[in-house]
Amino acid sequence: MGRIWILVGERLALGVITLLVVSALIFVGVELLPGDLAQEILGQSATPETVAAFRHELGLDQPAIQRYFHWLLGAVQGDFGTSLANNRPISELLSVRLGNTLFLAAFAATVSIPLALTLGILAALYRNSIFDRLCNVVALIWVSLPEFFVAYVLILFLAVRVALFPSLSNIDPGMPFGELVYRSFLPALTLVLVVMAHMMRMTRAAIINVLASPYIEMARLKGMSRLRVILYHALPNALAPIINVVALNLAYLVVGVVVVEVVFVYPGLGQLFVDAVTHRDVMVVQSVGLLFAAAYILLNLIADVLSIVTNPRLMGERR
Amino acid sequence: MTRFFQTLKTAPYTAWFGMAVILLVAIIAILAPVIAPYGETAVVGEQYEPWSSQFLLGTDNLGRDMFSRLIYGTRNTVGLALLTTAIAFTVGSLLGIVAAVVGGMTDRLLSRIIDVIMAIPSLILALMLLTIVGASIASMVLVIALIYVAPVFRLARASAQSVVVMDYIQAARLRGEGLGWLVVREVLPNIASTLVAEFGLRFCFVFLFIAALSFLGLGIQPPTADWGSMLKENATLISFGDITPLLPAAAIAVLTVSINFVVDWMLHRSSGLKD
Numbered sequence: 001m002g003r004i005w006i007l008v009g010e011r012l013a014l015g016v017i018t019l020l021v022v023s024a025l026i027f028v029g030v031e032l033l034p035g036d037l038a039q040e041i042l043g044q045s046a047t048p049e050t051v052a053a054f055r056h057e058l059g060l061d062q063p064a065i066q067r068y069f070h071w072l073l074g075a076v077q078g079d080f081g082t083s084l085a086n087n088r089p090i091s092e093l094l095s096v097r098l099g100n101t102l103f104l105a106a107f108a109a110t111v112s113i114p115l116a117l118t119l120g121i122l123a124a125l126y127r128n129s130i131f132d133r134l135c136n137v138v139a140l141i142w143v144s145l146p147e148f149f150v151a152y153v154l155i156l157f158l159a160v161r162v163a164l165f166p167s168l169s170n171i172d173p174g175m176p177f178g179e180l181v182y183r184s185f186l187p188a189l190t191l192v193l194v195v196m197a198h199m200m201r202m203t204r205a206a207i208i209n210v211l212a213s214p215y216i217e218m219a220r221l222k223g224m225s226r227l228r229v230i231l232y233h234a235l236p237n238a239l240a241p242i243i244n245v246v247a248l249n250l251a252y253l254v255v256g257v258v259v260v261e262v263v264f265v266y267p268g269l270g271q272l273f274v275d276a277v278t279h280r281d282v283m284v285v286q287s288v289g290l291l292f293a294a295a296y297i298l299l300n301l302i303a304d305v306l307s308i309v310t311n312p313r314l315m316g317e318r319r
Numbered sequence: 320m321t322r323f324f325q326t327l328k329t330a331p332y333t334a335w336f337g338m339a340v341i342l343l344v345a346i347i348a349i350l351a352p353v354i355a356p357y358g359e360t361a362v363v364g365e366q367y368e369p370w371s372s373q374f375l376l377g378t379d380n381l382g383r384d385m386f387s388r389l390i391y392g393t394r395n396t397v398g399l400a401l402l403t404t405a406i407a408f409t410v411g412s413l414l415g416i417v418a419a420v421v422g423g424m425t426d427r428l429l430s431r432i433i434d435v436i437m438a439i440p441s442l443i444l445a446l447m448l449l450t451i452v453g454a455s456i457a458s459m460v461l462v463i464a465l466i467y468v469a470p471v472f473r474l475a476r477a478s479a480q481s482v483v484v485m486d487y488i489q490a491a492r493l494r495g496e497g498l499g500w501l502v503v504r505e506v507l508p509n510i511a512s513t514l515v516a517e518f519g520l521r522f523c524f525v526f527l528f529i530a531a532l533s534f535l536g537l538g539i540q541p542p543t544a545d546w547g548s549m550l551k552e553n554a555t556l557i558s559f560g561d562i563t564p565l566l567p568a569a570a571i572a573v574l575t576v577s578i579n580f581v582v583d584w585m586l587h588r589s590s591g592l593k594d
Contacts, residue, residue, distance in 0.1 A: 018438045025435060029451050137333065140583060144575035146527050148534050148550065149568035152557055160560045167558065255440040259531055274535050277446045285450045292443045300438075 007308050015301040022293050023075075027068045030282050071286075080287035083276075090287050093272060098291065099173055101261070101268035104184055105253045108191035113246055116196045120203025120242075125230055127208060135200065142197035147256055151190045151263040158186060169266040187264040191256055195249040202245040206238040213237075240307035247303030254295045330584055337580035344574055348394045355387035360542040367556060370563070377563055380552050388544040389567060395539060396546045397574070400526040403460045404518065407467035407525070412514055414468070415475025416502045419483050429472070436469040445532065454537045463528055467521060474517055478510040519582040523575045530571050546571050 046054075062070075074080065080090035123132045159167035165185045175183070210216065211234055219233045220226075258270035265271070269288055276284035330338075347354060356375075357363050361383060368378040376385035418426040436444070445462050452458040482488065483506065491505050532538030533547030541548060546567035553564035 018435070021435050022439055025439075026447065029447060032451060140333075140579055141576050144523065144527075144579045145572045146530055146534075146568060146575070148531065148547075149565070149572050152550070152554070152565055152568060156557055156560070156562065156565065160558055251440070255442045258442055258446075259535065262535060273443075273446060274537075277450045277537060280450055280453075282450060285447055289443055289447045293439045296440045296443075297438055 004308060008305050011301060011304045011308070015297055019294060019297050022297070023072055023290055024068065026286055026289055026293070027071060030286050031064060075287065075290060081283050083281055083284050090284055093284070094269070094287065094291070096173060097267060097269045097272050100171060100266065101257055101270065103180065104187055104191070104257060104261075104266065104268060105250070107181070107184060107188040108195070108253055109250055111188065112192040112196045112199065112249075115192075116199035117203055117242070117246075119196075120200040121207065121230060121235070123200065123204040124207035124211070124234075125226055132204075135204075139197035139201050142193060143201070145194070147190060147194050147259045148263050150193050151187070151260055154186050154190055155263075158189075167264070169264045171267065184266065187260050187266050190260050190263075191253055194256055195253060199245055199249050203238075203242050206241040206245075207234050209241075210234045210238045236310075239310045243306045243310060244303045247299050247306070251296045251299040251303075254292060254299070326588075333580040334584035337577035337584075340573060340577035341581065344393060344397060347390055348397050351390050351394045355384075355390040357384040357387040359388065359391040359544050361387075367553075376566065379549070380555075385549075385553075385563060385566070388549060389546075389570065391544040392546045392549060392567060393570070395543055396526070396529060396533075396571075399456070399460060399539065400522060400529050403463045403529065404467070404522045404525045406460070406464040407521065408471055408514065408518060410464070411468040411471025412475040412507070412510075413502065415472040415477075416479045416506045416510075417498065418472070419476050419479035420488075420498065420501050420506060422483075426476075430476070433469045433472050436466065437473075441466045441528070442531070445528070446535075446537065449532075449537050454540065456539055456543070459529070459532060459538045463525060463532075467525060471514075471517070471521065475510065475514065478513045479506050482506050482509045516582065516585055519578055519585070523578050523582075527571070527575060530568075 071081065078091050080094065082088065083090050083093060119135060123135045126132050155167045158164045166183055167186065169183045169187055171180055171183050207230060211230075216229060216233055219229045224233075257266075257268060258273060260266070261268045261270035262274055269291065272284065273288040273292070275281075276288065362381055363384050364374060364378045364382045366378060366380055366382045368374055368382075370377045374384050374386065376389065379385050379388065414429060418429045444466055448462045448465070449458060452462070488501065488505055491501055496505070529538055530545075530547035533545050534551050536548070536551060539545040539548055541552070549567040550564055556564045
């Protein structure tokens with residue numbers, strides 16, 4: 001067993017602990033809600049007997065620790081309890097929407113990651129040229145734009161002025177793939193534009209950082225072309241920070257979908273989450289929040305593990 | 320003072336643009352009641368009137384003057400973002416420095432709490448907290464401030480840790496100075512420049528955050544004018560090809576871009592001076 005696997009194992013254990021702490025925090029947060037949940041749902045006119053019966057139905061008459069483990073075990077098995085707003089099982093609400101959100105995030109990721117990496121490498125290759133400076137300024141502007149601004153500008157120009165794409169993304173998992181892509185094109189494009197700039201800037205910075213090392217000078221003195229130097233010598237050593245940024249942006253996608261889904265009325269988790277927060281449907285907020293947090297922690301974990309695994313210096317010790 | 324102006328001269332165009340916009344926004348925010356032709360919440364015409372000499376940018380969904388609301392929105396959105404960032408910085412940097420100075424259990428406990436806050440995506444955490452405390456301006460400010468205490472704490476702790484090992488801190492400790500003196504008089508002045516640069520960056524994030532929350536209907540509540548909720552209230556106009564609802568969003572974009580330009584220049588300058 002090399003040191004590398006111990007490092008990876010440590011990170012995995014830390015990730016699981018973080019997730020447990022976060023889930024406990026989410027649970028306690030809801031516990032802190034002022035007033036009695038059952039009383040609040042049933043209204044002031046409910047008799048004490050109905051409140052007691054309802055509390056029993058929700059399991060609120062059991063001690064908090066017991067309820068927490070019950071909730072957590074249920075959540076792990078895909079059972080999140082029932083929504084307070086419409087009494088339907090939350091897992092039923094979640095499954096379709098989770099698929100939709102994952103589809104949107106995957107769509108945005110498959111377009112933005114290759115594009116951002118290519119642009120970043122090109123910007124590093126033609127450093128300080130007009131192309132590089134243009135990329136830099138555009139990226140800087142783009143990083144500072146709020147998602148909903150990008151979204152509405154796209155709606156205005158690509159859906160209203162020129163009716164290329166629908167401004168509302170009514171999608172249904174039963175639709176053919178082409179139709180899905182067409183309908184979710186604008187929200188995906190918004191996300192692509194929002195995350196691309198950051199990834200491009202970081203790719204460029206990571207490569208340029210490595211380019212200052214002596215072994216790059218050596219490679220260049222051997223007479224290698226600039227592109228070869230970047231692809232074979234700089235890129236592998238810059239991979240760890242780049243992977244980190246890509247994963248961070250994927251994690252950001254998970255959060256960014258919330259606003260974008262609201263703008264395009266896309267039937268995903270984010271939309272559900274905002275609705276639940278507005279109606280204070282705590283059971284749904286709890287479950288969706290846990291899912292979002294889990295996805296975020298998982299992606300950060302993958303980033304850490306990948307940057308350990310791809311580190312050339314640590315790889316040498318694997319033997 | 321002359322050195323200050325000499326530095327200004329070397330600023331690139333982007334930084335100049337940024338500084339001009341920030342100055343303009345500050346003036347508009349301070350003089351809002353003087354500049355705005357109508358009151359913040361006064362209903363002065365029909366709903367969705369077009370641009371005219373009477374209503375420069377038309378009226379909104381309730382017949383209020385868009386131009387006036389845009390101006391008052393500057394004050395509300397920017398003011399609240401400043402307040403929130405200030406709270407986050409005061410609490411975060413003090414806690415961070417205390418953690419670095421005291422060390423031991425206090426440091427470990429504070430750091431773990433901050434780790435947990437950082438492990439949850441900020442928008443999700445904010446929305447969950449707002450479910451618990453209910454949406455209002457005060458709860459929004461406190462929730463966002465709490466979330467941004469985390470990154471400020473980390474930065475302050477990391478910078479303070481390199482100061483705490485210095486001899487003069489040792490000397491101050493031997494003199495028997497209290498914790499308050501060590502934190503405020505010995506460590507804080509030495510990490511202030513790092514914190515100031517970070518302030519600009521964090522302000523942008525907080526500002527966008529408030530705008531996004533208001534846009535989702537969970538931040539600044541109507542009838543208070545604010546750039547995020549103005550976009551939400553008038554978004555229907557966009558489907559008729561009207562750009563008016565985009566103006567508040569454009570204002571948000573221009574201000575954040577400007578601050579980023581200035582911060583970028585400042586960071587570039589400080590890193591350039593080092594080598």
